[in-house]
Amino acid sequence: MKPIKNIEEITKYIIKEAQIESPSEDFLDKVMNSVKLESKLSLTKVYQPLISKSAWLLMITVFFGLSIFMFAGNSENSYVLSKVGVSFFDKITSIKVLENISSINVFKNIHFSSTFTYSFIFFSILVMLQLYFIKNYFNKQNSI
Amino acid sequence: MSSYIQMNTKPDEYYIEQTLNGNVNAFAFLVEKYKHMVYTLAIRIVKNKEEAEEVAQDSFVKAFKNLEKFKGESKFSTWLYKIAYYGSLDVLKKNKRFVNSENIDDFNEGDLGNMQDALEYLHEKERKKVINDALLKLNEDERIILTLYYFEDLPVKEISKVVNLSEDNIKTKLFRSRKKLTTILKHVIEPRTVDLR
Numbered sequence: 001m002k003p004i005k006n007i008e009e010i011t012k013y014i015i016k017e018a019q020i021e022s023p024s025e026d027f028l029d030k031v032m033n034s035v036k037l038e039s040k041l042s043l044t045k046v047y048q049p050l051i052s053k054s055a056w057l058l059m060i061t062v063f064f065g066l067s068i069f070m071f072a073g074n075s076e077n078s079y080v081l082s083k084v085g086v087s088f089f090d091k092i093t094s095i096k097v098l099e100n101i102s103s104i105n106v107f108k109n110i111h112f113s114s115t116f117t118y119s120f121i122f123f124s125i126l127v128m129l130q131l132y133f134i135k136n137y138f139n140k141q142n143s144i
Numbered sequence: 145m146s147s148y149i150q151m152n153t154k155p156d157e158y159y160i161e162q163t164l165n166g167n168v169n170a171f172a173f174l175v176e177k178y179k180h181m182v183y184t185l186a187i188r189i190v191k192n193k194e195e196a197e198e199v200a201q202d203s204f205v206k207a208f209k210n211l212e213k214f215k216g217e218s219k220f221s222t223w224l225y226k227i228a229y230y231g232s233l234d235v236l237k238k239n240k241r242f243v244n245s246e247n248i249d250d251f252n253e254g255d256l257g258n259m260q261d262a263l264e265y266l267h268e269k270e271r272k273k274v275i276n277d278a279l280l281k282l283n284e285d286e287r288i289i290l291t292l293y294y295f296e297d298l299p300v301k302e303i304s305k306v307v308n309l310s311e312d313n314i315k316t317k318l319f320r321s322r323k324k325l326t327t328i329l330k331h332v333i334e335p336r337t338v339d340l341r
Contacts, residue, residue, distance in 0.1 A: 010260060011322045014329065015294035017263065018275040023183040023197050031175050031204045032168075038209055039168050 063124070070117050156220040164211055171211075175204050178221060181296060182228045188287045189232035191280060199235055203228040222302045229288060229306055236284070259326065262333040278328045285309070286321035293318060 024030075051059075112120075156177075162170030182203055187196035206227050207214075214223055263271055279287050285307055292298040292306065300318075304311045 007322050007326060010326060011290065012294045013260065014263075014275055014278075014325060015290055017271055018279060018291075018295075019272055020180045020184040020295060021187050021196075023179055023200055027179055027183070027197065027201070028172060028175050031179075031201050032172050034201065034205045035171055035208045036168055038205060042209075 067117075067121050070112060071114075157216065160211060160214065160220060163208070171204075171208055174207075174220070174224075178224055179204075181221070182224060184291065184295075185225060185228050185288055186232045188279065188291060189229070189284045190235050195235055196232075199231045200228065203231050206231070218305050219302060221296075222298070222305050225292065225306045226308075233284065259330055259333060263329075266333075274332055275329070278325060278332055281328050282321055282324055286317055286324065289314060289317050290321050290325065 156174060159170045159173045163174075179200065183196055183200040186199040186203070187193065190196050190199060203224065207224050214220065263274075266274060279290070282290070288307060289303055292303050293300070298306075300311050300314050304314050307314070309317070
């Protein structure tokens with residue numbers, strides 16, 4: 001071996017001489033057993049979101065439906081309702097049994113000011129946005 | 145050798161894709177290819193065979209579980225070494241076993257030839273032990289950086305991804321740890337080889 005002149009070369013020589021270590025003979029088998037067990041587990045445990053897509057769709061529809069309803073019901077220009085077409089509700093209320101029920105309006109004394117309605121909708125949207133960002137943040141944290 | 149390894153040598157990406165497509169056995173090739181380096185990195189940090197073996201195994205299983213998240217922005221080996229490095233540090237943290245490393249003395253580069261001669265005099269097994277003992281006196285990150293740079297020939301850029309330090313920081317650490325290692329070895333070898341010369 002030719003003599004070493006600089007520190008760079010001797011370090012390389014030292015590290016090469018240190019060699020690498022070998023794990024036990026059955027290392028591969030141990031790892032593969034764990035890996036196979038892991039892949040079996042992941043097959044049986046298919047990820048299912050807590051709230052399904054259709055449930056989300058329903059919630060969004062109901063949420064926006066209610067928002068529009070509140071907005072239309074509270075504002076002076078109630079032409080929105082007539083444009084939306086509530087003839088379906090008219091038909092329901094024309095049924096005699098329902099007539100009595102529909103005449104009892106438990107909410108008639110509850111009024112929301114439009115300021116409250118707008119701020120409620122606005123804050124609801126903000127909460128949803130926040131949820132989205134927090135979820136993404138934790139997903140990133142958990143991944144390597 | 146296990147029955148898993150019957151495939152030809154192909155790039156890592158091929159085996160990663162195969163594994164992701166459901167051929168779990170393809171992952172065995174990656175384990176076989178990197179097990180020595182992953183185990184070496186682990187043992188150089190945790191300094192215990194059993195724990196190193198456990199960390200190495202966990203690293204591979206973790207890599208398998210997160211293989212979908214591996215985007216190929218770095219080499220597969222870099223990604224895997226990073227998992228092993230942080231896994232090993234976690235074990236150290238859990239056991240609160242951090243060793244104070246040695247201070248650097250002045251080192252005269254004129255002594256380099258003598259050091260090489262002294263090392264050559266030693267029997268291979270003893271040489272390995274002396275060097276490994278000296279390595280263990282460095283900091284964890286210095287040991288890993290030296291091993292990756294000089295044994296694995298990994299570029300500074302890739303090493304910086306493994307240990308999460310800037311490239312300049314790696315270069316400084318390489319410079320310092322080279323000095324440290326040779327100084328420590330000088331102190332260990334010289335008293336041993338007095339009788340031999």
